[in-house]
Amino acid sequence: MDLQVNERTALVMGGGGGLGSAIAITLAQEGANVVVADIDLEAAQKTLEVIERAGGKGMALAWDLGDLAQVEDNIAVIEARFGGVDILVNNTGGPPPTPVSGQAAALWQKHFQSMVLSVIAITDRVLPGMRDRQWGRIITSTSSGVVAPIPNLGLSNALRLSLVGWSKTLAREVARDGITSNIILPGRIATERIRFLDRKKAEREGRSVEEVSRESTESIPLGRYGEPQEYADTVAFLASGPASYITGSVIRVDGGLIASI
Structure with missing residues (x-):
């Protein structure tokens, strides 16, 4: 199947390792220009090296999601190199395992900024270009905890769930502009x-x-x-042309782990 992403520009957050790296490499294999963003620039560069050795095109960017001031500067760098972002993969790191009760407000604020506000800010920054081109894919990776809360991952369960409501609302707002917005959630993927x-x-x-x-x-x-590649393949399909009628959805890649419908 032709995924129709050749020469599209993809921005993959958290692309230096794990699921993000697998997603970045897979999109590059499909012909996209891939921007690998990560707080660890060396890790992002290692992913980029894999992409370039296989003949793909991309760039690595140091990006701290906890610093919202970086959004404008980093998107400007991408636009200067590749033009606007067509495919945005919002993939953030996870908070430490903790109970949901008794956590300091400062801890909630820190992870809300890096896991939620950063996603919203980056998406808002690339949306005008997507609207101008009448084409865009916004894919936000969360956790199986948004469907079935995971014990001792209180921060993750609560914060990631807010992105589900945001993504669903956004999907209705941008659908007529040729833009889709979906949530993808991993079960237990070997990362x-x-x-x-x-x-x-x-x-x-x-x-x-x-x-x-x-x-x-x-x-x-x-x-x-699960294998990271299995997750990346699902993201690549959601980023594709043939997936143009899938929006506002929550896609599970969990091997059947979540018991609920």
């Missing part, structure tokens, strides 16, 4: 973030990481953790 959460759970419960991982795997109907 460093999942390995970190497994280690933390093992420490809290006084168990081995292997035991925690095995128990988690057994809860997944497919009987395994």
Whole structure:
């Protein structure tokens, strides 16, 4: 299938590793010009090296999502190099595992800015160009916790859920402009973030990481953790021309983990 993203410009936040890196590489393989943005510039450059070795085009940008002042300058750099952003992949890091109660207001504010306000600000900045071109894809990666809250991930459950309401509302506002807005959420995908959460759970419960991982795997109907490439392939389709009639949706890539309909 031709995804019709050749020479489109994609901005992938958090593209230096894990799901973001897989998404950036996959979009580049489909012919998009990919801007790999990450707080860790060296990590972003490593993803870019993979893209360029395969003949793709892109650039790496240092981007701290906690600093909203960076939005204008970084988008201006992208526009000078590739023109406007056609595909925006909002992929933010996760907060530390904590209960939802008893957390300091400063902690909530810090992660609300980096996980929610940054996504809104970046999207608002690229929307006018998408409207002018009558084409755009906004894909926001969240967590299975927005459907079934995950114990001890209180900050993530609450903050990421706000993006679901935002994305659904946005989808109706921009649909007539040829722009789609969708949420994609991972189940347990084999990334460093999942390995970190497994280690933390093992420490809290006084168990081995292997035991925690095995128990988690057994809860997944497919009987395994997902691969980053499987997630990236789904994002690439949502970013495509053929996905033009999918908007306002929440797409699960979870191996059947979430029990609810």
